[in-house]
Amino acid sequence: MKFSTIILVALVRLAVAMPAYDSLVGLSEREINEFVGRNGVAPIPNPPGPLPAYDNGLKLVNDPAHPFMTQQPNELRGPCPALNTLANHGYLPRSGVARPDQIVTAVMEGLNLGNDFAKFLTYQAFLMNGNPLTNLMSIGMKTNMTGQDPPKPALVGGLSQHGTFEGDTSMSRIDAFFGDGAAFNQTRFNDFLAFASKFGVNGTYDINAASEFRFERLQDSIATNPQLVFTSPRILSAYSEAVFPLVYFVDGRLNNRQLTQDAATSFFFDQRMPADFHRQPAPVSFEVIEPLTGKLFSDHPFVPGVNQGVNNYIEMPNTPAVSDFCGIYEDIALRVVPGQYPKPTGQLRDALMKNLGFLFGAVVFQHNCTQVFPYGK
Numbered sequence: 574m575k576f577s578t579i580i581l582v583a584l585v586r587l588a589v590a591m592p593a594y595d596s597l598v599g600l601s602e603r604e605i606n607e608f609v610g611r612n613g614v615a616p617i618p619n620p621p622g623p624l625p626a627y628d629n630g631l632k633l634v635n636d637p638a639h640p641f642m643t644q645q646p647n648e649l650r651g652p653c654p655a656l657n658t659l660a661n662h663g664y665l666p667r668s669g670v671a672r673p674d675q676i677v678t679a680v681m682e683g684l685n686l687g688n689d690f691a692k693f694l695t696y697q698a699f700l701m702n703g704n705p706l707t708n709l710m711s712i713g714m715k716t717n718m719t720g721q722d723p724p725k726p727a728l729v730g731g732l733s734q735h736g737t738f739e740g741d742t743s744m745s746r747i748d749a750f751f752g753d754g755a756a757f758n759q760t761r762f763n764d765f766l767a768f769a770s771k772f773g774v775n776g777t778y779d780i781n782a783a784s785e786f787r788f789e790r791l792q793d794s795i796a797t798n799p800q801l802v803f804t805s806p807r808i809l810s811a812y813s814e815a816v817f818p819l820v821y822f823v824d825g826r827l828n829n830r831q832l833t834q835d836a837a838t839s840f841f842f843d844q845r846m847p848a849d850f851h852r853q854p855a856p857v858s859f860e861v862i863e864p865l866t867g868k869l870f871s872d873h874p875f876v877p878g879v880n881q882g883v884n885n886y887i888e889m890p891n892t893p894a895v896s897d898f899c900g901i902y903e904d905i906a907l908r909v910v911p912g913q914y915p916k917p918t919g920q921l922r923d924a925l926m927k928n929l930g931f932l933f934g935a936v937v938f939q940h941n942c943t944q945v946f947p948y949g950k
């Protein structure tokens with residue numbers, strides 16, 4: 574390895590080991606080399622546990638300890654309005670590069686996601702978009718701030734990487750076929766607001782608005798996007814994300830599953846919590862989200878599929894359906910992850926197996942899935 578490469582790797586690993594991203598200035602070459610020798614790869618902490626009972630309830634979260642600050646030019650934001658907002662309030666590193674355990678903690682503290690649910694979303698994304706060696710992920714585009722990549726075909730593309738977690742038929746972003754699929758799109762978001770006006774109680778984004786809008790988003794992409802892909806695992810995130818705003822973005826003191834257009838605009842457009850925003854009054858996990866996504870599906874059932882040209886939707890009934898939770902878990906573990914890491918060895922394999930274990934740990938209790946092992950036990 575060249576000397577410059579050693580220094581780069583050392584700096585990345587050191588940055589990972591220093592949770593607060595402390596300054597590296599002043600370290601000698603010897604100290605850096607010693608660190609690399611000792612650590613090999615970045616340490617991978619276990620996922621955080623649930624919030625303690627004394628601190629898992631209603632709480633002011635747009636508080637003085639988490640002031641909103643606009644994104645700086647060197648800071649990354651991406652396709653998720655929630656993670657962007659949490660970074661703008663300092664629940665996540667404002668750089669937009671974070672460890673998975675930091676993301677789990679941020680969504681629990683900032684929005685009161687249940688622990689299992691937070692881990693499910695985070696480790697699924699990390700396995701598709703993060704760097705298993707440095708234990709860092711960008712919540713936006715690909716960046717060298719996540720360190721040296723593992724060998725291709727690994728992408729380490731950050732959450733903005735199309736065709737992984739980020740996909741088609743989004744509510745406030747355009748399909749990647751038409752441009753940047755991760756950037757907020759005002760025209761698209763105007764449709765979100767229009768559906769709230771038309772279908773929601775008092776013009777709010779509620780479950781009926783979500784149901785009609787989710788259906789329309791798929792129909793629109795079938796009619797316009799010749800390269801539409803709407804299969805596992807994207808189908809699950811698309812349906813969950815349609816429900817998230819009417820749960821987590823509603824002030825916990827009201828908690829009526831009706832998101833006002835002002836609050837929606839604050840999160841989606843400004844990427845900012847409304848003034849005085851309180852999170853959900855109790856951790857919200859699969860048991861709340863799944864019946865809601867189930868209603869969206871039963872209102873407008875669909876079969877997963879892909880477009881082969883505009884208005885030519887080819888159904889793929891043999892891929893897992895949106896209701897087949899364990900099937901989607903297995904699809905991620907046995908097809909999607911090995912697609913990027915076909916034959917990992919050594920520390921890369923260890924890191925992947927560890928993160929796959931964390932993903933399974935998030936789904937086992939509520940879904941009773943059987944663990945699968947793409948890289949052996």
Ligand code: HEM
Pocket residue numbers: 652653654655656676677680684686691694695698732733738739740741742743744745746810814815817818821822
């Ligand atoms: C915990 C880790 C999370 C990860 C890794 C994550 C990741 C993502 C990604 C990759 C997308 C883009 C999907 C697309 O193509 O539309 C997305 C969209 C979205 N996320 Fe998150 N997310 C997380 C948590 C949350 C939470 C807690 C909320 C709560 C409100 C949320 C709300 C949304 C919404 C509403 C969208 C859809 C945006 C749209 O369709 O325009 N996410 N998220």
